[in-house]
Amino acid sequence: MATRMKLKLKTVFVLYFMVSLLGLVYALMQLGQRCDCSEHDLPKDRTISRLRGELHRLQEQMRKSDVTKQPQKQPAKPTIFVITPTYARLVQKAELTRLSQTFLHVPQLHWIVVEDSPHKTPLVTDLLVKSGLTYTHLHMPTAKDRKLQEGDPSWLKPRGVEQRNEGLRWLREDRRAQPGGDNQQGVIYFADDDNTYSLQIFEEMRSTQRVSVWPVGLVGGMKYERPVVEGGKVVRFHTGWRPSRPFPMDMAGFAVSLKLVLANPEACFDGEAPMGFLESSFLQGLVTMDELEPKADNCSKVLVWHTRTEKPKMKREEALQAQGLGSDRAVEV
Amino acid sequence: MPKRRDIVAIVLIVLPWTLLITVWHQSTITPLLATRKGNPTAFSADGQPSGWCNRDIVEVVRTEYVYSRPPPWSDTLPTIHVVTPTYSRPVQKAELTRLANTLLHVPNLHWILVEDSQRRSTLVSRLLQETAVNYTHLNVETPRNYKVRGDTRDPRIPRGTIQRNLALRWLRESFRVNSSQPGIVYFADDDNTYSLELFEEMRSTKKVSVWPVAFVGGLRYESPKVNTLGKVYGWKTVFDPHRPFAIDMAGFAVNLRLILSKPQAYFKLRGVKGGYQESSLLKELVTLSDLEPKAANCTKVLVWHTRTEKPVLVNEGKKGFTDSNVEI
Numbered sequence: 001m002a003t004r005m006k007l008k009l010k011t012v013f014v015l016y017f018m019v020s021l022l023g024l025v026y027a028l029m030q031l032g033q034r035c036d037c038s039e040h041d042l043p044k045d046r047t048i049s050r051l052r053g054e055l056h057r058l059q060e061q062m063r064k065s066d067v068t069k070q071p072q073k074q075p076a077k078p079t080i081f082v083i084t085p086t087y088a089r090l091v092q093k094a095e096l097t098r099l100s101q102t103f104l105h106v107p108q109l110h111w112i113v114v115e116d117s118p119h120k121t122p123l124v125t126d127l128l129v130k131s132g133l134t135y136t137h138l139h140m141p142t143a144k145d146r147k148l149q150e151g152d153p154s155w156l157k158p159r160g161v162e163q164r165n166e167g168l169r170w171l172r173e174d175r176r177a178q179p180g181g182d183n184q185q186g187v188i189y190f191a192d193d194d195n196t197y198s199l200q201i202f203e204e205m206r207s208t209q210r211v212s213v214w215p216v217g218l219v220g221g222m223k224y225e226r227p228v229v230e231g232g233k234v235v236r237f238h239t240g241w242r243p244s245r246p247f248p249m250d251m252a253g254f255a256v257s258l259k260l261v262l263a264n265p266e267a268c269f270d271g272e273a274p275m276g277f278l279e280s281s282f283l284q285g286l287v288t289m290d291e292l293e294p295k296a297d298n299c300s301k302v303l304v305w306h307t308r309t310e311k312p313k314m315k316r317e318e319a320l321q322a323q324g325l326g327s328d329r330a331v332e333v
Numbered sequence: 334m335p336k337r338r339d340i341v342a343i344v345l346i347v348l349p350w351t352l353l354i355t356v357w358h359q360s361t362i363t364p365l366l367a368t369r370k371g372n373p374t375a376f377s378a379d380g381q382p383s384g385w386c387n388r389d390i391v392e393v394v395r396t397e398y399v400y401s402r403p404p405p406w407s408d409t410l411p412t413i414h415v416v417t418p419t420y421s422r423p424v425q426k427a428e429l430t431r432l433a434n435t436l437l438h439v440p441n442l443h444w445i446l447v448e449d450s451q452r453r454s455t456l457v458s459r460l461l462q463e464t465a466v467n468y469t470h471l472n473v474e475t476p477r478n479y480k481v482r483g484d485t486r487d488p489r490i491p492r493g494t495i496q497r498n499l500a501l502r503w504l505r506e507s508f509r510v511n512s513s514q515p516g517i518v519y520f521a522d523d524d525n526t527y528s529l530e531l532f533e534e535m536r537s538t539k540k541v542s543v544w545p546v547a548f549v550g551g552l553r554y555e556s557p558k559v560n561t562l563g564k565v566y567g568w569k570t571v572f573d574p575h576r577p578f579a580i581d582m583a584g585f586a587v588n589l590r591l592i593l594s595k596p597q598a599y600f601k602l603r604g605v606k607g608g609y610q611e612s613s614l615l616k617e618l619v620t621l622s623d624l625e626p627k628a629a630n631c632t633k634v635l636v637w638h639t640r641t642e643k644p645v646l647v648n649e650g651k652k653g654f655t656d657s658n659v660e661i
Contacts, residue, residue, distance in 0.1 A: 013342075013346075016345070017349070019350075020348070020350075023352055023353035023357075027352075027356040047537055048533055051410060051533065051536065055407070058404065058405040058407055058440075061405065090547075090548065090553070091548070091637065093637070094547070094548075094639050095526075097526055097637075098435060098526045101431075101434055101435045101529065102431060102434040102435075104438065105438075196427040196428070196430055196431045198430050215659070217426075217427065217661040218424065218427070218644040218661065219644075220648060221646060221648030221649070223423060223649060223655045223659075224655055224661050238655070240648025240649075240654055241648060301659070301660075302426075302659060305427035305430075306644075307424055307427050307428075307641050307642075307644075308641065309639050309640070309641055309642065310639070310640040310641065310642050312547075312638075313551050314551060314552070314553070316572065317551060317552045319571075320552070320571065327554060327569075331545070331554065331633070332633075333548075333553050
């Protein structure tokens with residue numbers, strides 16, 4: 001009796017051991033898989049995911065109907081490389097958010113964001129990841145003596161110089177490594193994070209062969225500044241401030257072809273240039289006035305505006321912080 | 334000795350079963366519970382497993398994006414009616430352009446643009462036509478005695494009130510209370526910045542939902558105070574937190590049915606103290622306990638009350654240096 005019991009017990013043990021081993025393996029497989037998110041799923045999140053599923057389904061539908069309508073493949077569009085210098089301040093997240101919302105409408109756009117910081121900040125990192133754009137995240141701190149101090153007027157020192165140059169440097173390095181070498185299609189545009197861009201300007205600049213120009217609204221103390229075009233060529237510039245500059249225009253008023261930048265590896269922005277000559281310091285080595293390509297209907301339409309955002313008033317916040325009751329720092333603004 | 338052996342045997346028998354059951358319980362029971370709570374709607378008819386992770390859907394949406402066109406209209410999503418009062422000034426076109434660029438990403442959005450002007454301007458009309466957003470273009474001029482004099486920001490003069498009220502009236506005339514079309518009404522000023530997440534948060538509004546707004550009231554952000562039960566019980570502001578609704582215009586959204594069912598509710602025009610405009614409408618519609626907090630129980634900032642600087646136009650001079658035919 002005892003031995004039979006022993007035998008039975010042994011088989012039972014073996015059986016249970018095998019079953020538990022299988023269970024362990026199954027559990028380990030579960031761990032390796034992507035989380036099914038259902039434990040963390042609050043009803044609101046589930047609604048959001050349901051709505052997104054709807055959205056996805058509708059876009060699929062539309063894409064299918066589009067494919068049947070249009071004939072196939074168009075030649076690849078030249079990529080627009082947008083270089084945006086940015087720095088940490090209260091409105092930074094808001095500015096970059098609405099900028100990314102505009103860029104999301106532009107096909108073949110590569111956003112190069114260069115932070116004025118010794119290291120990449122989580123705010124910008126997260127924003128870029130969530131934006132859905134093709135991007136490159138760089139950083140380059142401004143030299144101390146060139147940095148604007150609190151209370152300095154914005155025109156006192158040139159801004160974004162190191163960052164734009166860093167963007168150019170990365171682009172040159174990255175493109176040189178690409179197949180096709182110097183024969184690459186692409187357009188480079190310097191877009192500050194507080195300006196306003198219409199979607200048409202990106203289509204206008206895509207066909208840039210060397211340097212193209214157009215009017216910019218709300219800049220230079222005027223409603224708009226623009227190049228004056230006669231016979232399809234730029235003959236002079238209509239600007240209210242120092243029109244004798246070689247290229248009296250704003251950073252937002254021109255785009256350069258990638259080919260030209262790769263062919264001139266020394267061309268960059270000169271931080272030592274006198275006020276207002278920043279754009280000229282870059283363009284002088286690249287092109288002459290009669291080589292400029294006028295866009296925006298022979299420079300008669302304003303498709304980009306040099307808007308500036310007010311610094312939000314923080315008097316109450318500062319008062320609270322003095323009492324140690326400032327708003328929760330963990331909440332990102 | 335046999336007793337010990339028996340105990341050991343029993344433990345060894347029971348142990349793997351408990352392990353198995355806990356593992357099985359964790360992985361299979363919770364998705365079952367989840368699907369029972371949620372309503373099986375068109376989503377599950379897709380043939381996608383109900384445990385589909387949010388991340389997958391978001392990534393797919395990104396790669397298949399269609400440019401410069403609003404997303405296709407869905408029959409199941411509530412429509413968001415965005416009411417924007419606007420007035421003519423140099424930055425108007427820029428502001429409306431970038432706002433349109435934002436709104437163009439939001440599905441089922443209806444933009445109600447109300448101009449503060451005697452008649453609809455060509456600038457705005459053309460902008461709306463070119464932008465392909467689903468819109469309604471209205472206009473009503475603020476009478477002179479209400480208009481802001483110069484730039485002085487006198488808070489007693491309500492800005493945009495008459496325009497917002499016109500939009501409310503238009504909504505009441507255009508939609509019947511019994512209509513099955515769900516909708517949300519949001520008052521969006523043309524110089525603020527809105528994240529796309531905000532619009533999805535407000536879509537589930539049943540009565541009035543609220544969330545934090547950055548850069549208002551002289552603070553980094555103002556927000557409603559939410560208790561552990563998920564109910565709003567106060568306002569985290571410095572400027573007059575005892576207002577019935579100490580919230581900015583951009584910080585709340587109202588369900589359309591509520592607007593239609595209370596046809597007397599409008600923004601008060603006269604005798605409104607600075608900062609009380611929002612309260613003048615909301616107190617007719619809802620009580621504090623009915624408010625629905627969004628944005629992760631009011632801990633995330635999804636809208637910024639940015640203000641655009643007035644451009645310095647000194648070089649225009651008296652006669653205007655630039656060609657006035659060029660629209661800016």
